[in-house]
Amino acid sequence: MIRISWGKKFLIPIWKSCWSIAVRIDLPQPDQFAALWATVTGSPLKDPVAGIASDHRELQPGDLFLALKGARVDGHQLLQPAKDRGAVAALVSEAVDPVDGLRLYRVASVEETLGNLARSWRQRFSIPVLGITGSNGKTTTKELVRACLSRSGHPHCTTGNFNTSLGVPLSLLTLTADHTHSVIEMGANQPGDIRYLASLVKPTLGLVTNVAPAHLEGFKNLETIVSEKESLLTADSLETAFINLSDEHCRTMQFRGRKVTFGFDTNADYAGRSDRSSARPRLQINGHTLNLPTAHPALEKNALAAASVARELGISWSDISAAVARFEPVRGRGEVLTFRGLTVINDTYNANVESTRTALEFLRSYPSRGRKIFVFGDMFEMGEAAEQSHAAVGQACLEAGPDAVFTVGNFSEIVARVTSARIPSFHFKSKETLQDKLRRFCRRDDVLLVKGSRGMAMETLIQGLEGN
Structure with missing residues (x-):
């Protein structure tokens, strides 16, 4: 040895x-x-x-x-x-x-x-490096930036969701002299994670997608999450920060260098506006039109952030438009599936209150001749806020008004309890019994939104329905 x-x-x-x-x-x-x-x-x-x-x-x-x-x-x-x-x-x-x-x-x-090893390897390269963090939308924004940069370059990018203190250094070790840019996703479960990852990545550009209550078991409160995400902007290597004016927590973040703002705000450098005047969803940014592959509100926000970065890195509007129009949603993040006469919105990768509220908004606006059904599994790592957070999902569900609610797990029973007064609601202790019920309940033309934390592996429920 x-x-x-x-x-x-x-x-x-x-x-x-x-x-x-x-x-x-x-x-x-x-x-x-x-x-x-x-x-x-x-x-x-x-x-x-x-x-x-x-x-x-x-x-x-x-x-x-x-x-x-x-x-x-x-x-x-x-x-x-x-x-x-x-x-x-x-x-x-x-x-x-x-x-x-x-x-x-x-x-x-x-x-x-x-x-x-990763820190030393990264220091060999003098290229633009974008660090992306945030409570929601990191992976989709990263993939959209990659798609835009690929139109005229050879970007290096985090593989999948390798955004941890293990995945980030391994991603950095795949960087080569052939790459024109690097886009690194950075996640956090506890205070200090982003600062450590930034010490490896040495980002020259930084983007915080948004801030929402997530991983509260490690952070305890929202203020700590805001501070953790903002720590990306304190990296010594950072030259440009992208600030989301549409997020109340991001818009006040401090940065000593060059700021580029984006958001659904007319004061933003890259001001977005939803365009629903045609059958296909569109996003207007500073007078330029982007055709979106789906009307998911999260994709719209992520596309605005990615387009802002791409433009600052010299990508033309025509290339950005082409990249966004051809973009395929990342698996498990608002992915729309069709089988056996059903439409299933696969949003199973992870869940917190804000991302679930956004997914419910997508379900509410989704065109359908059948019923709209919300299938939800527990949210993990919510700490002392677990009950309150699941109750908030129940309230968001009442606002969205699906035709039926199905929940599985422990804390998700709170969601069903909140919604049961106005919406037919069913709670199950296992995915197997839930799957059996859904097989009997679902009819042709129904639309199902399936969501839950990563630990619930709700995608297996979709696989079971598709296979049967």
Whole structure:
């Protein structure tokens, strides 16, 4: 085993859910990574490494395995399975028994080592780097920016939702000299997360999509969330900040450098206006028209933010218009599916009060000859505000007025209780019994909105309905 010691300590935020996400990357330049490893760690990488993975099940031959300690799984107990999957090396933080054919590198902290590697790799590139954070819309905004930049360049982008203290450094390690821009999504579950991620990303541009009560278990209150998101704008590397004038918390954020404003506000540098004068939804920005693929209010907001960034980076309005018109909603984020005569709005990736309110607005305005049905699973990480937050969803549901409400989980029963006075409402303890009920209840031309927190995996309910 090779032991690597560090002379400098960093505060690494540990995410409760971070290590449950299967994350793997291919290293685009293994030789340069080996040189980086030697420089950062002071120890040579004895074997070429083709990729890096944090889940032994995702490993491919020639990979480096990150032996992370999670709440349920300790990677140090999976070194032999990692070797069996083809790993040639493992980064560990504890004394472990040797594994034949697997070279072990011991460090004080696997997370810290990964962060230091990513930070040093990022510093090799002098290109515009956009850091995106916010309570809702990060991934869709990131993908819209990528689509716009791809019209005339070769942008680097966070893979999927690799927005944690594990996913962000791995994303940075895929950056190459061929990339013209980088767009990095940055999430937060607790105070300090964004500041740490910004220390790795070194963003030159920063965008906060919005601020809403989310991850309250880690943040406790909305004021702490506002402060956390605003910390992106304190990054020393930041030159330009994009400020959302339509969000009451974002519009007052402070930044010492150049500000570019956007929003559904005539005072914004990029002033948006909804246009419902034709069959296809459109967004007007400073006199330019963007045709939207769906009328989802969240997509409209995300498109406005992305267009503002793209224009500031020199992308033409015609290229922005083409990119937005051809954009396909990210899976699980307002995605519209049709099967067996039903229309299903798949908004299952995650949920908080504000994103659910927006989704209900989309359901309310969705054209349909059948009934509109709201299917909702628990919102997680709401802390002491769990009951209040689910009651707020119930009130939003009453305002949207669907024809029926179905809930599943524990706290979601509060939603059904609030709506039951005016809307037929049904609560279930399991998705299996809910699915059986929906099979019997749904009719041709009905529109279902399915939403819930990531931990509820509500997409499996959709898969069950589609398969049956």
